[in-house]
Amino acid sequence: xxxxxxxxxxxxxxxxxxxxxxxxxxxxxxxxxxxxxxxxxxxxxxxxxxxxxxxxxxxxxxxxxxxxxxxxxxxxxxxxxxxxxxxxxxxxxxxxxxxxxxxxxxxxxxxxxxxxxxxxxxxxxxxxxxxxxxxxxxxxxxxxxxxxxxxxxxxxxxxxxxxxxxxxxxxxxxxxxxxxxxxxxxxxxxxxxxxxxxxxxxxxxxxxxxxxxxxxxxxxxxxxxxxxxxxxxxxxxxxxxxxxxxxxxxxxxxxxxxxxxxxxxxxxxxxxxxxxxxxxxxxxxxxxxxxxxxxxxxxxxxxxxxxxxxxxxxxxxxxxxxxxxxxxxxxxxxxxxxxxxxxxxxxxxxxxxxxxxxxxxxxxxxxxxxxxxxxxxxxxxxxxxxxxxxxxxxxxxxxxxxxxxxxxxxxxxxxxxxxxxxxxxxxxxxxxxxxxxxxxxxxxxxxxxxxxxxxxxxxxxxxxxxxxxxxxxxxxxxxxxxxxxxxxxxxxxxxxxxxxxxxxxxxxxxxxxxxxxxxxxxxxxxxxxxxxxxxxxxxxxxxxxxxxxxxxxxxxxxxxxxxxxxxxxxxxxxxxxxxxxxxxxxxx
Numbered sequence: 001x002x003x004x005x006x007x008x009x010x011x012x013x014x015x016x017x018x019x020x021x022x023x024x025x026x027x028x029x030x031x032x033x034x035x036x037x038x039x040x041x042x043x044x045x046x047x048x049x050x051x052x053x054x055x056x057x058x059x060x061x062x063x064x065x066x067x068x069x070x071x072x073x074x075x076x077x078x079x080x081x082x083x084x085x086x087x088x089x090x091x092x093x094x095x096x097x098x099x100x101x102x103x104x105x106x107x108x109x110x111x112x113x114x115x116x117x118x119x120x121x122x123x124x125x126x127x128x129x130x131x132x133x134x135x136x137x138x139x140x141x142x143x144x145x146x147x148x149x150x151x152x153x154x155x156x157x158x159x160x161x162x163x164x165x166x167x168x169x170x171x172x173x174x175x176x177x178x179x180x181x182x183x184x185x186x187x188x189x190x191x192x193x194x195x196x197x198x199x200x201x202x203x204x205x206x207x208x209x210x211x212x213x214x215x216x217x218x219x220x221x222x223x224x225x226x227x228x229x230x231x232x233x234x235x236x237x238x239x240x241x242x243x244x245x246x247x248x249x250x251x252x253x254x255x256x257x258x259x260x261x262x263x264x265x266x267x268x269x270x271x272x273x274x275x276x277x278x279x280x281x282x283x284x285x286x287x288x289x290x291x292x293x294x295x296x297x298x299x300x301x302x303x304x305x306x307x308x309x310x311x312x313x314x315x316x317x318x319x320x321x322x323x324x325x326x327x328x329x330x331x332x333x334x335x336x337x338x339x340x341x342x343x344x345x346x347x348x349x350x351x352x353x354x355x356x357x358x359x360x361x362x363x364x365x366x367x368x369x370x371x372x373x374x375x376x377x378x379x380x381x382x383x384x385x386x387x388x389x390x391x392x393x394x395x396x397x398x399x400x401x402x403x404x405x406x407x408x409x410x411x412x413x414x415x416x417x418x419x420x421x422x423x424x425x426x427x428x429x430x431x432x433x434x435x436x437x438x439x440x441x442x443x444x445x446x447x448x449x450x451x452x453x454x455x456x457x458x459x460x461x462x463x464x465x466x467x468x469x470x471x472x473x474x475x476x477x478x479x480x481x482x483x484x485x486x487x488x489x490x491x492x493x494x495x496x497x498x499x500x501x502x503x504x505x506x507x508x509x510x511x512x513x514x515x516x517x518x519x520x521x522x523x524x525x526x527x528x529x530x531x532x533x534x535x536x537x538x539x540x541x542x543x544x545x546x547x548x549x550x551x552x553x554x555x556x557x558x559x560x561x562x563x564x565x566x567x568x569x570x571x572x573x574x575x576x577x578x579x580x581x582x583x584x585x586x587x588x
Contacts, residue, residue, distance in 0.1 A: 010447025012049055013440035016042040016429055017470065020515060025536055030529035031418035031519050039425035046432040050440065059364035060431035063371040064424030066361070070373055070380075071127070071419055071520055076412045077383025078131035078524045081331055082139060083404035084387050088394035093328035095140040096320050102282050104292040105142070106220040106239050110246045111282070112137055113150045114216050115275040118158035118250060122267030123339040125163030126473070127511075128379045130155060130521035132332065143295060144307025144525040146227040149537045151521055152512050153219055156545055157212030157251070158267035159474050159508035160204050164343045165263030168201045171478025172504060179483055185496065196497065198262055203501035205258025205266050208508070211548045212254070213247035214576055218541055221579065226537055227305065229296035237583025242287035249281075250274030268340070289587075304533055308411065308526025331390050338382040352376040369431060415523030418531070422516050426471055430480070441470060445484055454492050457553035458564065460485055460499050461506025461546040468510025472517060477507035494557050502553045509545040512538040548572050 004012075019041045023034035043061075046052040085091045098108050117129040130151040137147035160167050176182045177193060186196055220236035220243055228235055254270030282288060295301070320328075341348050353374050360372040375381055391401060433439040438446075445463050452459045463485070467477025481503050489499035511517055518531045518538075527534075551572060554565025 006443075006447050006450060009437070009443050012045055013444040013447070015045060016425065016440070017466070024515070024532040025539070026532075028530075028532040031422065031515065031531040032414070032529070034532075035418050035421040035425060035515070039421045039428070042425045042428050042432075045440070046428055050432045050437050051434045052428075052432045053367070053434070055365040056367045056369065056431060057428055059367035059369040060427040061424040062361075062364055063369055063431075064427035065420060066371040066373055067427070068416075068419040068423040068516075070378055071423065071516060072412060072416055073375070073378050073380035074126070074128060074131055074383070075380075075415055075520045075523050076408060077380035077387075078128075078135060079411050080387050080404060080408040081335070081383050081390075082135040082524065083407045084390050084394075084396070084401075085139065085328070085331065087400040087404040088390070088396050090328040090394060091139045093320050093324050094136070097325035097328065098140050100320070100325070101279065102288070102292070103294070104239075104289055105295060106223070106236060106293050107242065107282060107288070108140065109137065109142075109150050109219065109223060110216050110243065111275070111278060112140075113154050114219060114246060115250060115271050115278060117151060117154045118267055118271035119275065120336065120339065121155070121158040121162040122164070122265075122269070122271055123336065123343055124379050125159070125166055125475075126379070127155075127514075127517045127520050128339070129158075130517060131379075131524050132335070134521045135524045136332070138307065138525045141295070143227055143301050143305035144527045145305040145530065145534065145537075146223060146295070147525055148518070148521045148527055148534055149226065150219055150223055152517065152534070152538050153222070153541050154215065155511040155517065156509045156542075157208045157215055157254075158271065159511050160208060160504050161201075161254075161258070161263050161265070161267040162474070164268060165201070165265075167474040167478050167504060167507065168197065168204065168263035171475035171507075172200055172482045172500060173197055174479045175482030176486060176500070179486075181490065182483075182486060185490075200497045200501050200504070201263040202259045203498060204263075204504045205255050207501060207505045207549055207552055209251040209255035209258075210552060211505075211545055213244065213251045215541075215545075216246045217243040217576070217579060218544065219243075222537070222541065224293065227295060228293075229300070232586075233579075234582050234586035235293055237579050238293075238587045239287070239289050240580045240583040242281070242289075245281060245287055246274070246278050249277040264344075304530060307522075327393065330393060331386050334386045334389060335379075335382055338385065339379065342377060342382065349377075352381075411523060411526055411528075414526075414528035415519055418519045418528070419516055422519060423472070426516070429470055430476070441467060441480055442484060445481060449488055455554075455564065456488050456492055457494060457499055457502060457557055458550035458568075460488070460502040460553060461509065461549040464503040464506025464508075465510030465513075465542060465546050468507045469514050472511075472514045474504070474507040474511060477510065478504055481507075498553060498556050502549055505549045506546050509542050509549070512542040512545075 019038045023029040043057055046057055113133045117133040120129040120132050134147040134151040138144050221233045224236035225233045250270050253273040254266040258266040342352050357376050358374050362370045429440050464477050467481050468474050471477055482500050485499045485503040486496045489496040513535050518534050522528055551565050551568030
């Protein structure tokens, strides 16, 4: 089939993605029905069109199952922690503590999703922020779907430097290291590979910093439009000053850290700095709304918004003590500390990733595909350790403990039926190469490149997002496409590190719509079966993010003259100014 035209091969490579969108997003099938079909279609195209060996398809599927089990372990831990707090009753203390900081849901979502979620992304990555932020938001009174959507939208700006810089240090690094064309450029520039990687990371932080500054504004506007009683953008935009302050409080240190310290620190430390600034601003009453915004009463929520998880969220008239709030929050603080320790302290990291505690299956069926699991390193294990510690902190009895485990296993089963097909489908797609054809994603990217020519920087972030949507990982997207993006830059005479940076930025934005992130986050709040509706809502901010990045790329490469990039940035600027004006009108 290698003699088929590139256009036709590209369309065939696109088919698995179209199947997912058709059944999951357009027809709104639940993921547990759509993903088995997508797996069958992908395997059939790999076998009949790509001529991928059967053992390779089988090995990729097994690798996918192992990866799915790793994800399910994380999901189970997050659900169990939430159900533990529900069983002991301290969910109410967490909720009331946030009301004491601010009763405004718009302020709460910025603190929990944007800042705390970005901190967890910086420490752990791999979808962990949504698994923590979404159930926490539900626990304090957010509709389940609103919690999942906002938790996924922030899976963008911090992602390129998630898990202490893994998408850059592993993803981009693996894609570019020891490649002849890259080595030739480095020799011509007389710089080391490490210095070049740092330059790419600094450029990524600049692109993300510019776009991410406006993300809290987009976040609150979409939340009030999709889930508010009046379905109004303006109600979210009313706090535009606070939203922009919250964006800058994170992105300014984020950009400085990316420029001067390297890929390990922008998300991890930038979010902490932002958290301190924003919480202090809230307590000081800076840019706070005169009237607190809230969702409609629960009985008025649309049925689609509701998840299986439920907690009585009636208001408490009396403020809780600082000690009680800290005690109720302590499990999440313990998780955060454990994540940082196991990712940044070499001795501890070596301990939890040692060969003795790592499960490895090498060269499955002689295909060259290997898989592994590091149970002690996965956030799921840290969640469970925290749950065990919580039994002592909250003095829980046997009945409470049994009930929390029972509910968690029940919720997990729903997620398993979707993920056990979604992730193998992804791995077959990624490992579909044969003697005559490269793997489907590269063929697809090559076909797209033929259409755009010198406008490639505009589409480069979308290719990164496509990679993340397929693979469920910014790191894998960067591994897969960094060299391709580098080659495209040289082909059109563009600066390669800028185009590779656009790949990384788009790969981060693609996490908003990645199927297994959506399934995992939905599972933590009992929202299974509504994944398509979630993707429909996160697709809009993802497209905005990728288009904004593409416009920036064109301007960085071509200058600020009269060109498409300038036109896109002018449109983005006009759009943001319009949003601010709408918010100011509503406030007045």
